Amino acid sequence: MKRYIITTLAIFAACILLGVSFPAQSAQTDNRDLDALLTHVQDAAANVVCVAEGTTTLHHHGKLVTSAIKVYHGTQHRRRIEYLTPPLKGLIVISDEKHTWRYDPKEDRVVVTDHSHSSNPEDRRKSLVSNHRVRIACTGKKAGRDAILLKMTSATGSIKKEIWLDASTYEKLANTDYNDKGEFEASTEFTSIKYVNSLPDRLFKDPKRDHPFRELSLSKPISLEELSKQVGFKVSIPTFVPAGYKLDGYWVYKSRRHPVNVAYTRYTDGLDTISIFEMRRDDACKFHVGHGEYPADSYIAKDLARGHIGMMTAHGRSFAIIGDDPRKIKKIADSLK
Amino acid sequence: MDCNETQKLLSEYSLDLVQGKTKVRIQEHLAACPTCSAELTKLERVMALIDDLQPLEPPQGLWNGVYNRITSPEAEHKVRQPAWGFFRRPVYRWVACLAAVLFVAIFTFSRAHYPGPQEHFVVNEYVQSHVTTSSQDFLSDTVSLNSAETLDDRDDSDSDSETL
Numbered sequence: 001m002k003r004y005i006i007t008t009l010a011i012f013a014a015c016i017l018l019g020v021s022f023p024a025q026s027a028q029t030d031n032r033d034l035d036a037l038l039t040h041v042q043d044a045a046a047n048v049v050c051v052a053e054g055t056t057t058l059h060h061h062g063k064l065v066t067s068a069i070k071v072y073h074g075t076q077h078r079r080r081i082e083y084l085t086p087p088l089k090g091l092i093v094i095s096d097e098k099h100t101w102r103y104d105p106k107e108d109r110v111v112v113t114d115h116s117h118s119s120n121p122e123d124r125r126k127s128l129v130s131n132h133r134v135r136i137a138c139t140g141k142k143a144g145r146d147a148i149l150l151k152m153t154s155a156t157g158s159i160k161k162e163i164w165l166d167a168s169t170y171e172k173l174a175n176t177d178y179n180d181k182g183e184f185e186a187s188t189e190f191t192s193i194k195y196v197n198s199l200p201d202r203l204f205k206d207p208k209r210d211h212p213f214r215e216l217s218l219s220k221p222i223s224l225e226e227l228s229k230q231v232g233f234k235v236s237i238p239t240f241v242p243a244g245y246k247l248d249g250y251w252v253y254k255s256r257r258h259p260v261n262v263a264y265t266r267y268t269d270g271l272d273t274i275s276i277f278e279m280r281r282d283d284a285c286k287f288h289v290g291h292g293e294y295p296a297d298s299y300i301a302k303d304l305a306r307g308h309i310g311m312m313t314a315h316g317r318s319f320a321i322i323g324d325d326p327r328k329i330k331k332i333a334d335s336l337k
Numbered sequence: 338m339d340c341n342e343t344q345k346l347l348s349e350y351s352l353d354l355v356q357g358k359t360k361v362r363i364q365e366h367l368a369a370c371p372t373c374s375a376e377l378t379k380l381e382r383v384m385a386l387i388d389d390l391q392p393l394e395p396p397q398g399l400w401n402g403v404y405n406r407i408t409s410p411e412a413e414h415k416v417r418q419p420a421w422g423f424f425r426r427p428v429y430r431w432v433a434c435l436a437a438v439l440f441v442a443i444f445t446f447s448r449a450h451y452p453g454p455q456e457h458f459v460v461n462e463y464v465q466s467h468v469t470t471s472s473q474d475f476l477s478d479t480v481s482l483n484s485a486e487t488l489d490d491r492d493d494s495d496s497d498s499e500t501l
Contacts, residue, residue: 042475051354056480060488069480081480093483100469104487111490115473124474152476163476175478186481196354203352255462266470273474275467290460304464306485311460320460322467 034134037150038125040170046077046097048171052143052193056083058186058306069188073171078204094204101206128152128270131244132160140164142173143190152271155244158182160271169195177306180325185306221249227263235263236278236317240335242328244269253277258287274323274332284318291318299333301326312336338362343373351380461489 050073057066068084076097083091090105100113128134137151146167152160159182164174174189227250228235235250245267253264263278277290284292291311294300299312303326310321310329314337321329343366349355350363367374465486471477 038475045475051349056478056484058481058484060485065484065488067484071480079479081483083484088484088487091483091487093479095479100483102483102487104490106491111486113469115470121475128476161476172476175476175481177478177481186478186485188478188480194349194354196356199354200352253463253466257462264466268474271474271476273467273471275463275470277463290463302460306468306482307464309460309464320463322464 034129035125037136037165037170038128038134041165041172042121042125044166044170044172047075048169048195049074049197049199050169050171050193050195051199052173052190054143054174054188054190054192056186056188059184071190072199072203074199074204080203094206096204099206124268124270126270127244127246127268131155131269132271133157137162139167142166143193145173145193147173164189166193179307221251224250226250227252231261231263231279233263233280233317235265236315236319236336237265238276238332238335240331241267242269242274242325242331245274248273255289258283258289260287272324274321274328276332276336277320277322278317281313281316281318284313289318290320299330301330338366340366340370340373343367343370344376347373347377347380351377461492465489 052071052073054069054071055066056069057064059065065087067086067088070082070084072080072082074080078096079094081093083089092103094101094103098115100115102111102113103109104111132155133153135151137149139146139148141147142164143166147164148167150163150165152162154160158180159178161178162174162176163172165171166173171193173193174187176187177185179185222230224235224237230252241247246269248266248268251264251266253262255262260279260283263276265276265278267274267276279289281292281296284290286292291300291313294311294313296313299310301308301310304322307322307324308326308329310319310326310333312319312333319333319336321332323329323332343363346355346359346363350360355363367377468482468486468489471482
């Protein structure tokens with residue numbers, strides 16, 4: 001009898017232990033799987049070689065603008081995007097790990113962007129997973145390939161992004177972005193994709209040689225002290241930063257329209273970015289920049305094609321804050337007063 | 338493989354993106370079809386031209402010629418004659434003065450109540466920097482972000498030319 005009781009208790013104990021440990025183990029596996037999946041996506045951006053065709057759509061001045069595209073994706077993050085139909089016909093964007101060259105035939109100008117000092121990919125991945133709900137929603141077909149749909153929702157539960165990934169190569173086949181209200185913002189979708197062994201180097205050649213160009217470049221991020229020294233005033237730190245956002249860095253922003261250095265502070269939650277531009281109000285007035293034209297105590301909020309901007313003046317400085325959620329921007333602005 | 342199929346794949350073939358059996362079938366067709374073969378030659382010529390493209394300079398003396406035509410006595414006569422003719426009548430002089438005063442008043446009023454175009458430029462520049470740095474995220478949609486940046490940039494240039 002005693003043996004039966006001990007055996008029964010042992011079975012109960014085992015059941016309880018298993019019952020508790022199975023879901024925990026499953027959650028850990030889910031996180032590990034998700035991290036592995038996102039690592040594959042990052043690796044695909046560096047290694048997959050393919051040619052794809054499709055369309056891209058975005059809101060511009062309240063209208064939907066759609067353009068047919070052709071994308072060449074080479075190794076080492078090299079990419080060439082050709083826009084094939086009006087209004088963006090002829091636009092070519094070439095990028096590698098460090099630079100992006102955007103050639104617009106309408107302007108006959110190349111805009112070169114230096115992004116060699118971007119954040120660590122691992123940090124971005126961790127930040128994304130810890131601040132958003134990322135899940136595999138379903139599987140299906142995209143661009144004739146077996147694909148998996150990755151959905152990302154914010155902490156408040158509103159949809160932020162949907163990405164279709166090739167189930168074999170993890171190449172992004174389609175992407176849809178939503179604004180802070182969960183409304184459609186922009187999308188890109190491949191209708192066909194072909195994987196190849198290699199692509200000619202000339203496709204990724206820097207096109208700036210024969211055209212006037214301007215550089216939209218951010219130098220290496222610097223310390224707050226160094227930034228304050230270079231802009232000539234003590235750079236303000238907001239006392240409110242939305243939950244999940246971490247400092248991405250401090251930069252000196254050099255405008256192409258005025259000679260004054262602007263302090264640029266950036267925060268990210270792995271998916272969204274908040275930028276704060278700060279300069280002396282006197283300079284802002286002198287060069288008609290940002291909040292400079294408005295009354296000193298007013299707060300001006302504007303909707304942008306992608307996101308929102310808030311502008312204000314405090315302590316003799318003019319601020320422009322850009323992000324996805326106007327309420328968060330306003331709170332940051334209030335915390336800078 | 339027929340001409341239609343071959344011509345659809347011709348641009349990719351010229352970039353050496355077609356492999357395997359399809360490549361062999363295109364090569365076989367090109368060997369037998371002078372039309373497609375000529376099409377390929379044209380395509381390769383265009384690609385070579387794009388590669389070697391140099392900016393064109395206007396012919397020497399063009400600007401001098403334009404300037405001389407504008408400042409020639411005949412041109413001045415043509416331009417000035419109708420304008421002075423118009424202002425000879427006092428009524429038109431008063432109308433012109435009134436229009437000028439109204440124009441200055443509207444311009445001053447609009448400058449006082451709306452942000453100037455320069456403000457629009459620099460805000461655009463900030464937005465572009467924000468978008469550019471955001472597009473470095475590994476999950477960002479670089480295709481649509483570059484579309485947005487280009488359209489913003491064009492708006493920026495349009496405002497620029499309006500100011501000038």
